[in-house]
Amino acid sequence: MNGRFHPERIVLARTLSGMTQKQTAEESGLSQAKISKLEKSFLPFAENDALAIAFATGMPLSFFEHTGSAIPMSELTYRRTSKTPMRELAAVSAECRLLSETIDGLATTLGIANPRGKLPYETYYQGVTLPLEEIEAMADATRAALGVAPSGPVRNVTRSIERTGIPVVRLSSMDHSGSGRSEGVCRPGDKEHRWFVGYRGDVSGDRSRFTKAHELGHLVLHSRRLPGTRAAMEKEAQEFAGAFLFPSLDAGMLSRSMPLRTYMNLKSGWGISISALIERAWTRKAIDADRRKSLKIQMSMRGWSKQEPVAVGPEKPILYRQLLQAAYPDAHGGVDWLKAEDSTGAPVYSLSIWAGIASAQVAEPA
């Protein structure tokens, strides 16, 4: 069957809206048996059915006219354990897929070249964990590629990434989550589609900056090579983020005798958390295991392990909104949302979150 509407999008629509087959049946007025048959292509997917399911799931009708392929979770950097629920993984993967489809569509509409060549890439041996010196060299090269000075704080991590043409986008599927959840996601090995960096919005400014630098590390370090294990990949990205935010040229100021208060002062100047600075000092062997432990104990006694002092302001991405505005402008310099929805196949609800206009959810869903 090669109709106008693609039945494999029904499951995607349900996943994006967090609805079961039964709920979709109730909301759409179709029987559950019929939805099941439509999903399996046992029945032709007619316009009336597409309209009913679009209405039930909150998708535009054009959502079912788009095609694309599912993103295997193994290709996403989203950190997970054996306890991470399937539902959570499916929701993140589905949102990444829809976002990625819209970014490709916007870039094609606007005739924008693929920006991935602007970032350096790592070519060290496959299956080997990178030594710190190599990671620091890559972090320095990345700062240079993004137009960030070799020394000093990165003023705005988000804008720096977006200057290369890679949208940084808040994902609603990553918000309102337990503490164990991953806070960033990207797809470094993907050569077919345009890159993006997805992040969880409901965390502090310093954590969010670190997460974005971490995902940038995945893009730089893991687009053409991989260390042996997933854990090694995470370690490399963590070290990259530390080196990107607090580069080797400046890291000499981290010393064994430095008191916790100085870490706190450094945090306000550099926009990097105290705990990340302690890790940076530890990876550089500026402090030993005992000193690291003692600093952590001091932090925990002050309650700083749960909530650190010194607020770092949030960074707002702008690129995705600019792309929408350029592709679907309205008469007042804003976005023609209905046109954007119809052309991209993504609901206004998602588009406005990705564009940074709406916040994910003001209230917890019932």
Ligand SMILES: [Zn+2]
């Ligand atoms: Zn990671």
